[in-house]
Amino acid sequence: MTESGRPQLFTNGTVWMGADSPDQCALLVVDGRVAAVGDDAEAAAGEDAERIDLAGGFLMPSFGEGHAHPIFGGLEDCGPRIRQCTSVDEIIAEVRRYAKENPEKEWILGASYDGSFAEGGLFDARWLDDAVSDRPVVLRAWDYHTVWCNSKALEMAGIDADTPEPELGEIPRRADGSPLGVLREWGAIDLVNAVNPGHDFEDRVDALKRASEHFASLGVTWVQDAWVESDDIDVYLAAANRGLLSTRFNLALLADPRHFPASLPDMVQARARVEAVGSAHLTAHSVKFFADGVVENETGALLEPYCSGMHDHGMLVWSPEHLAESVQAVDAAGFQAHIHAIGDAAVRTALDAIEHAASVNGPSVNRPAIAHVQLAAPADLARFAELGVVPVMQPLWAQLDALMTVLTVPRLGPERTEQQYRMRTLVDSGATLSFGSDWPCSSAAPLDGISVGVSRMTVDGEPSGGWTADERLEVAAALTAYTAGVATLALADRTSEGWGQITPGASADLVWLSADPRTRPALDIPGIRVQATYLAGSCTYLATAHSKEHA
Numbered sequence: 259m260t261e262s263g264r265p266q267l268f269t270n271g272t273v274w275m276g277a278d279s280p281d282q283c284a285l286l287v288v289d290g291r292v293a294a295v296g297d298d299a300e301a302a303a304g305e306d307a308e309r310i311d312l313a314g315g316f317l318m319p320s321f322g323e324g325h326a327h328p329i330f331g332g333l334e335d336c337g338p339r340i341r342q343c344t345s346v347d348e349i350i351a352e353v354r355r356y357a358k359e360n361p362e363k364e365w366i367l368g369a370s371y372d373g374s375f376a377e378g379g380l381f382d383a384r385w386l387d388d389a390v391s392d393r394p395v396v397l398r399a400w401d402y403h404t405v406w407c408n409s410k411a412l413e414m415a416g417i418d419a420d421t422p423e424p425e426l427g428e429i430p431r432r433a434d435g436s437p438l439g440v441l442r443e444w445g446a447i448d449l450v451n452a453v454n455p456g457h458d459f460e461d462r463v464d465a466l467k468r469a470s471e472h473f474a475s476l477g478v479t480w481v482q483d484a485w486v487e488s489d490d491i492d493v494y495l496a497a498a499n500r501g502l503l504s505t506r507f508n509l510a511l512l513a514d515p516r517h518f519p520a521s522l523p524d525m526v527q528a529r530a531r532v533e534a535v536g537s538a539h540l541t542a543h544s545v546k547f548f549a550d551g552v553v554e555n556e557t558g559a560l561l562e563p564y565c566s567g568m569h570d571h572g573m574l575v576w577s578p579e580h581l582a583e584s585v586q587a588v589d590a591a592g593f594q595a596h597i598h599a600i601g602d603a604a605v606r607t608a609l610d611a612i613e614h615a616a617s618v619n620g621p622s623v624n625r626p627a628i629a630h631v632q633l634a635a636p637a638d639l640a641r642f643a644e645l646g647v648v649p650v651m652q653p654l655w656a657q658l659d660a661l662m663t664v665l666t667v668p669r670l671g672p673e674r675t676e677q678q679y680r681m682r683t684l685v686d687s688g689a690t691l692s693f694g695s696d697w698p699c700s701s702a703a704p705l706d707g708i709s710v711g712v713s714r715m716t717v718d719g720e721p722s723g724g725w726t727a728d729e730r731l732e733v734a735a736a737l738t739a740y741t742a743g744v745a746t747l748a749l750a751d752r753t754s755e756g757w758g759q760i761t762p763g764a765s766a767d768l769v770w771l772s773a774d775p776r777t778r779p780a781l782d783i784p785g786i787r788v789q790a791t792y793l794a795g796s797c798t799y800l801a802t803a804h805s806k807e808h809a
């Protein structure tokens with residue numbers, strides 16, 4: 259519905275309804291819902307309809323974001339701007355600049371830096387001391403599983419040569435046993451978080467608002483926040499109550515193995531608080547589990563050891579028995595399990611846990627999901643379809659960029675490297691593939707991800723023909739994963755109108771693109787412009803005349 263409540267008639271472009279339907283030339287929206295398509299839309303539109311000229315562009319169901327961290331992403335603008343830095347020296351210079359311009363900040367908090375700038379991801383506290391030594395500095399790495407502290411932050415957290423290795427974490431050290439400056443995974447990061455006051459409440463509400471607008475500008479109308487802790491709930495409730503959410507959000511409440519199942523009643527209560535707000539833009543029907551860490555830190559859990567010999571098999575965050583019982587418990591409580599699993603051992607443990615839950619509770623109606631699925635044993639891939647598990651994958655990661663060649667390939671070795679991100683195999687097996695960006699770990703733009711998902715090439719077109727080319731997707735399959743696939747993950751069909759495909763009665767959640775991605779070379783897809791985004795017929799983003807297509 260427009261502000262005026264008039265019906266909307268979209269014409270003069272291609273209307274893509276979803277993979278199984280023929281293209282149409284027009285779409286009529288009445289009261290925020292799809293009313294008619296094609297010639298019927300033209301015929302049914304009355305005199306009073308608002309006519310929207312697509313200018314030869316492409317109208318399709320809006321994108322869903324299957325896995326992201328909106329508050330983290332929005333907060334990256336609140337500290338030193340280290341995301342765009344291309345070297346350790348640039349990061350240090352930016353931290354120095356920010357500290358100088360913000361003398362009142364007692365803590366310098368920043369995100370997120372590229373972990374491939376230092377060999378093995380080993381960043382030294384003393385490098386940051388050069389920029390700031392009198393105040394604590396804590397920077398998160400792009401993976402959000404690692405932080406880099408200066409010496410003052412380590413000192414305030416009480417981390418020194420005598421600190422024992424924490425459970426579920428790691429403190430890399432110098433030869434003399436003193437902490438280097440990097441902390442890996444919660445067990446270690448929590449030591450500094452315990453004394454770090456974090457960002458204040460209004461900054462976080464603001465960050466969420468900015469994140470929501472950022473997603474709308476990319477054609478996204480639904481976002482899975484894949485890591486929500488208890489103090490984030492109030493940020494969401496405040497944003498919803500103040501009408502600041504330009505997109506729908508579903509919250510995945512973090513389950514910590516050190517506090518589960520004791521924390522389950524709090525999750526049930528958090529869900530009830532969200533439901534009590536009665537916002538059409540906010541749900542909290544998921545629980546997040548981290549089955550493992552990440553390959554780049556050697557905390558991703560592997561069936562066979564890492565090649566480098568630093569660690570053996572990585573880190574399972576939950577014992578298989580504890581994960582199985584816990585997934586069963588959240589499923590019984592009506593939550594969808596959203597399980598981070600990167601390594602093949604983590605993927606297997608997650609699938610086993612879901613299978614266990616089904617054996618106790620019966621087949622799940624909550625559509626359990628496994629996020630990332632970077633490496634899975636060939637025998638486990640078919641289990642996604644068999645168990646009704648939704649893979650939530652990041653198409654942008656399926657390329658031979660520096661992250662892959664510098665941090666991943668040396669750790670996995672050539673054979674396992676070729677076995678990563680098997681999206682095509684999963685689709686062909688009958689699984690419902692869904693996509694997400696993991697923003698701010700990587701670009702939130704669906705068109706950036708789709709470009710890689712269909713080409714498996716870097717922005718420079720390397721390697722020609724694509725890396726592991728058998729796993730390339732058709733453009734329509736990639737669009738489906740980012741629309742109907744995410745709608746399946748979101749349980750959108752449980753709401754009265756549904757979204758993710760253009761069908762009569764569906765919510766008019768739409769994105770208008772400047773060109774049809776199916777007709778463009780894969781590497782040009784990121785240059786297609788988002789002209790407008792609609793959520794239930796309301797325009798949540800409109801490109802200005804100045805924002806040029808950069809194809």
Ligand SMILES: [Zn+2]
Pocket residue numbers: 325326327484696
């Ligand atoms: Zn994530």
